[in-house]
Amino acid sequence: MKKTLLALGLAVITSSTFAYDAQIDGGFTYTDWDNDIVDSNGLFNLQGTLYLDSVNPKNGPLNEAAFLGHNSNIYAKYSYQYLDTKTVDVSDYFPVSGPLAGKAEYDSHHISLGAEYFFEQFYFNGELGYKEEKAEVKVAGISASEDYDSTTYRALVGYLPVSNLLLAVGIDGYQGDNDEDEDNRFAVKAKYVAPLNNGQYINLEADGAFGDVDSATIGADYYFDQAFSIGAAYNIVDNGAEDTDFFAIRSKYFLNPNLAIGGQVGFGDDVQAFNINATFRF
Template identity: 70%
Template sequence: MNKTLLALGLAVITSSSFAYDGQIDGGFTYKDWDNDIVDTDNTFNLKGTLYFDSVQTGKGPLNEAAFLGHNSNAYLGYSYKILETNEIFGSKLESDTHHLNASIEYFVEQFYLNGEIGFGQSNIKATEFGQTIDDEDEDVTTYRALVGYLPVSNLLLAAGIDGIKVEDGDDDNRFAVKAKYVTALNNGQYINLEADGAFGDVDSATIGADYYFDQAFSVGAAYNIVDDGNEDTDYFAIRSKYFLNPNLAIGGQVGFGDDVQAFNINATLRF
């Protein structure tokens, strides 16, 4: 009896077809800056997604199952970031930032809708020779809305707005674009191409590609550039993800750019 149950359990885990209704993603990123101002920053991310219909994983990469199935969903994300500057003539800044965002992603036949709103608060502390000389909080509101179209089933093109409102600071309402395409290659291999950009007072753009050796394992790269009107910084990253089974994956990323090196680890749990 026990052997029968074990065999059934292994068959479920290794099955080529698997359905899930929710997903939890978590990760940690460490960045080491090599400039005269910023020293390091550490970011923890957590995201929970609930799908309106079960996601089927019988075909295509496991990591792209929800996109390939056009599965509408709602998600809630949280991030916590700690940033420290170098000490300059005895002065130093430290900031702790909490940010919470909620979003809905909806597919209606060939049309795509995405709306997101976020709220954050930063505590900024200034010290001089180890003594606190200023300690204040700053509120930030973010929002994003996209409308898209899928001319073919695995190609998404979308555009909209991306904004940020800083308490007692400058607002930035930007034009946003997004594109994503997943296609099959030979022998059960796939490729994912994606781009995301926002253009306003601060311009930012990211392009990325992932090569799937099979349903479970991928290696990819991404390039990001940010231009605030005074200077631009760019960042290149190599990333990978592997599904140990259909409902559990681990991933990592290493990156480098203008005066920065970074390391990320992440995991995905589906249920």
């Protein structure tokens, strides 16, 4: 009798840790710049997701469980970013003779709410956010600052021709304090999770937005099993005057079905970045 109760208890514990209704993702990225102006910047991200139906991972990768299960959800995101410049000579911008040392700092807070909804073979994603930015310049002991607020938005409509392939299009943009501070971009998204041999999977994804500023990211992840993956991503941003590209290697490992840790190392022209992140499900 005792053995039966023990087995029953273990089964309940196992099932409760395998299925989940909510998820928290957090991470920090440190970027080091090798140029004459920017020193470094940091980015902290936090996202909470509530699923309308419990997510039940099966044989696929734990990291892709909600996508493979077509689990609709609502989410909230917050990010904080800061940037510091080096001390540089700004005499070219001021009516003075001789060198003049100056330094600038920047930080921003961005919050947003969104939802993903799967209906049969159709996919809908909507997101609305508010971003507050502040830049401060310090020259010869005198400082001046400027605040900037904007509303961000994103809306996608997609179709799944097969259960693990998503193709979506929509808009991605922002509206600033005045009509000139805006960009309404055409957005595309694609994602495909395919099974391989011996319980292994591959994830292919792409995300892009095209307007006054064009940006695109493509990535791939190889899942050795349900818990462990190694992948790569390439990102390019073109603002019309110049373009910057960035290549990254990333990995994620689930210590158990409810807790994962991950990291990323990236590099580009005169820039290196390091990221650590974690996922908790309950």
